[in-house]
Amino acid sequence: MHVRTKKLTTIAMLSAVAFVVMAVGRIPVVLFLKYDPKDVIIVIGGFLFGPLASFVIAALVAFLELFTFSDTGVIGFIMNILSSCSFACPAAWIYKKKHNLHGAAIGLLAGCLSMAVVMISWNYIIAPIYMGYPREAVAELLLPAFLPFNLLKGGLNAAITFLLYKPVVTALRKTRLIDEAHARAEKKNKPAIVLVSALLFTTCIFFMLVLKDLV
Numbered sequence: 001m002h003v004r005t006k007k008l009t010t011i012a013m014l015s016a017v018a019f020v021v022m023a024v025g026r027i028p029v030v031l032f033l034k035y036d037p038k039d040v041i042i043v044i045g046g047f048l049f050g051p052l053a054s055f056v057i058a059a060l061v062a063f064l065e066l067f068t069f070s071d072t073g074v075i076g077f078i079m080n081i082l083s084s085c086s087f088a089c090p091a092a093w094i095y096k097k098k099h100n101l102h103g104a105a106i107g108l109l110a111g112c113l114s115m116a117v118v119m120i121s122w123n124y125i126i127a128p129i130y131m132g133y134p135r136e137a138v139a140e141l142l143l144p145a146f147l148p149f150n151l152l153k154g155g156l157n158a159a160i161t162f163l164l165y166k167p168v169v170t171a172l173r174k175t176r177l178i179d180e181a182h183a184r185a186e187k188k189n190k191p192a193i194v195l196v197s198a199l200l201f202t203t204c205i206f207f208m209l210v211l212k213d214l215v
Contacts, residue, residue, distance in 0.1 A: 011053055014045045015060040022061060023069055032072075032131070033149045039157045042084050043111065044164065046092025047104070054092045058084035075130050079122065086118035087111040087154055091161075104165055112154030119150045 018041035026036045038061055046054030062080040070076045094107035123146045128135045 007049060011045060011049065011056060014041055015057045015064075017041050018045075018057055018061045019064050022065060026069075029149055029152070033145070035149075035153050035156065037157065037160055039084050039087050039153075040160045040164070043088040043091050043108070043157065043161050046088045047095050050096050051089040051092040054088035055085050058088065072130065075126055079119075079126060082122055083115060083119055083150075083153075087115040087157060090114045101165065104162065108158040108161060112151065112158055115154050116147060116150040120147055 018038040021041060022036045022038040025038075026034045028034050042054050042057045042061070045057045058081050062077050062084070065080060066073070066077045072079070088111060091104075091107035091111035094110055095103045097103065098106070120142055124135070124138060124142060127133070127138045127141075127146075131138065
């Protein structure tokens with residue numbers, strides 16, 4: 001019971017952190033699309049406790065956003081859950097199967113691609129309702145606007161999560177979800193993690209500036 005209580009408390013804490021990050025960190029990018037780093041917290045929750053935890057955190061944050069900062073109503077609530085879960089849940093599932101640096105990298109890459117595909121599909125379905133545009137007009141925006149935005153969002157989230165990978169491993173070790181051998185192995189990769197994260201983050205920021213000028 002103590003372990004379950006500790007897990008629920010941690011998930012609640014991560015949900016609160018993700019909500020605060022969403023509230024203070026929203027950045028307009030293109031059209032009505034905004035970036036915020038809440039998915040970083042959501043995927044960390046998944047790394048700690050599995051993909052179901054990512055879903056729970058994503059749903060809680062989206063629910064709180066619906067009644068506070070959201071100007072998109074129920075549609076935004078649905079899209080927020082879809083976006084966060086399509087990124088965090090595949091990443092957490094893969095990492096659950098492979099608890100090491102490569103598993104994290106593969107999981108985050110899979111999350112980026114999954115989110116891009118899922119959100120392209122759902123934007124095609126829902127965006128005409130929200131934007132009041134004909135579906136043909138929305139279809140013309142899928143490749144030049146929606147796809148780059150979701151790839152950009154996924155890339156930034158992956159870069160930040162990758163940078164925080166070592167603290168995540170430490171947390172996993174302290175909760176005995178991984179063994180000491182895994183933790184020692186990951187410490188050796190710190191310079192590579194920082195370098196890859198910095199390169200990916202810089203590339204995404206440059207891409208964000210270009211996208212704002214193009215669309």
